[in-house]
Amino acid sequence: MEKLKGALVVGFLRLFALLPWRVVQHLGAAIGWLMWKLPNGSREVVRTNLAKCFPELDPAARERLVGQTLMDTGRTLTESACAWVWPAPKTIGLIHEVQGVEVLHAALASGKGVVCIATHLGNWEVLNHYFCSLCKPIIFYRPPKLQAVDDLLRRQRTQLGNRVAASTREGILSVIKEVRKGGVVGIPADPEPSRSAGVFVPFCGIQALTGKFVPGLLAGGKAEGLFINSVRLPGGVGFKVIFEAAPEAMYSEDVEVAAAAMSGVVERYVRAYPSQYMWSMKRFKKRPEGEAKWY
Template identity: 65%
Template sequence: MEKLKGALVVGLLRLFALLPWRAVQAIGALIGWLNWKLPTRSREVVRINLRHCFPHMDEATRERLVGESLRDIGKTFTESACAWIWPSQKAFTLIRHVEGMEVLQQALDTGKGVVLITSHLGNWELLLQYVSSLCKPVILYRPLKLKAVDDMLVKQRVRLGNSVAPSTKEGILGLIKTVRRGGVAGIAADPEPSLSSGVFVPFLGVPALTSKFVPSLVNGHKATGVFMHALRLDDGSGYRLVFEAPAEALYGDDVEAAVAALNAGIEKQVRAAPSQYMWTMKRFKKRPPGEEKWY
């Protein structure tokens, strides 16, 4: 059954990549709209997350954001098929603007390791393809349960000469060695870690268990951090890529302040395009002692 599911998903992704760009977006938006209108678990997770992160937003406005978010998540799914399967140069035509390229270049020019920090906002797959064409990073990822889909994604993610590291002990140790040798790593820093690997710091005004891994890699400027995101343009024609330098606190010895700086860098872009964040993720699953669970 797992093989069949995997084959079906891979087939769908390849089908999406054959369609015109506007059709790809329309199908993604339809998938998201159905997730909004039907009593799905995804819709409820989005509602819970937005209710806590935007408590001062009136209910009607927040419900519209629920719908926009689910439609944008649907688009990200179908658009990512194009990032994976199209020839890279064709996919790169979707990049309409790049902001802060000098930040990335300055980091690479130091000769020290570079940690590219992103989150589940916008189209991170296109973003990873783009940076892989520039600096061949090691990309940290969580293997998917469907082996056929995981195999395809790994193959597509390394086609530009970069490499991937699974989020296992061996993969993480290998990534650390790469950064220490002056290499480049790409990390999505927003998945919730184990309690022993994170601290609770604010994210959109809510205490969120956040990994200490990125601050540990760059502590004391042993490596240079660069925030990066690919945000969908309002007209749907493509994306705006943003590279930003982190606050100095990210490099400091105060662990909580460093992790808070990590969240603040991600939060800045989430607030700029809130509907493009993957609110279906149970980002706040673990709660501080004494606080009730959300999900």
């Protein structure tokens, strides 16, 4: 049964990727609009997160942001379906602006390992192809449940000669080894870790459990850190990729200081492009001791 499910999903993705880009964008927005208007768990998670993180918005403005967020989430879904099937150069052709690429070049020239920090903002699947066209990183990722889909994503995400590492003990060790030998890795900063693997630091005014993995790789200047994001340009014409050097505080030996600095940069991007963040993610599922659950 799992093989059949996987084959059906992969077949659907391949058919979907045949559609014109404008149709892909409009279908994504339509899926998001339906998610906004029809009762579903993702809509309620978005509403909860936005109510907590943007209390300054009046209810009507916040509900508009809920709708915009879910439509952008739908776009991310359909755009990613194309990125999972298309040849990498076709996906890279969607990138029309690049800012701060010299930061990456400087990090690569440093002789140290390079940790590129991504977030669930804009479209990280499009970003992956562009990033891998500039260097040969190991991309850290969480495998999907269906084996056929995982196989497809592994092939697509390694088209340009890079490697991938699943979020397992073996994957974590391979990332650490790569950084120590002066290689390049890409790691998402914002998935909620286990309690033992994270610390609570502020994110959008809320205490959020934040991973210690990236701060540990950078501590004491053992590696170079930079943020990478791919945000959607107005009108659905494509994307802008932004590189930014990690702030000095992220190299602190104090993990809470470093994690808070990392969270602060992520927050700045989220506030600049609020509807493009994946607010349907249960980012605040684990709460500090004694605090009620949100979801």
